[in-house]
Amino acid sequence: MSAAKVKAEGLIQENAVVVFSKSYCPYCKASKSLLNELNAKYTTVELDQIDDGAAIQDALQEISAQRTVPNIFIQQKHIGGNSDLQAKKADLPALLKAAGAA
Numbered sequence: 380m381s382a383a384k385v386k387a388e389g390l391i392q393e394n395a396v397v398v399f400s401k402s403y404c405p406y407c408k409a410s411k412s413l414l415n416e417l418n419a420k421y422t423t424v425e426l427d428q429i430d431d432g433a434a435i436q437d438a439l440q441e442i443s444a445q446r447t448v449p450n451i452f453i454q455q456k457h458i459g460g461n462s463d464l465q466a467k468k469a470d471l472p473a474l475l476k477a478a479g480a481a
């Protein structure tokens with residue numbers, strides 16, 4: 380397994396909520412705004428700001444069959460991108476609470 384895949388899987392396993400993001404991405408900003416609105420505790424990984432960001436993005440494609448950002452996981456479950464997160468808005472308080480992230 381590649382080092383990037385080990386790292387991505389570790390981040391997913393060790394954090395209740397992870398947002399793989401790019402700092403300039405408007406969809407990522409919308410997801411982070413929603414999570415902030417809900418006072419969620421979450422880990423952000425800005426793929427454009429780390430050396431192995433491109434390799435982690437490749438690994439995320441393998442792990443989740445999704446290449447775009449944001450790529451969001453709650454309690455190790457793949458949620459999807461911003462549109463998926465926004466569609467779950469009504470369920471998020473319960474999901475975040477169950478994850479220990481709100």
Ligand SMILES: N[C@@H](CCC(=O)N[C@@H](CS)C(=O)NCC(=O)O)C(=O)O
Nearest residue numbers: 404405406446447448449460461462
């Ligand atoms: N429908 C997606 C759109 C996400 C999207 O298009 N993200 C862009 C960045 S703003 C992306 O990942 N582009 C490919 C890339 O950066 O490699 C969502 O709701 O998350």
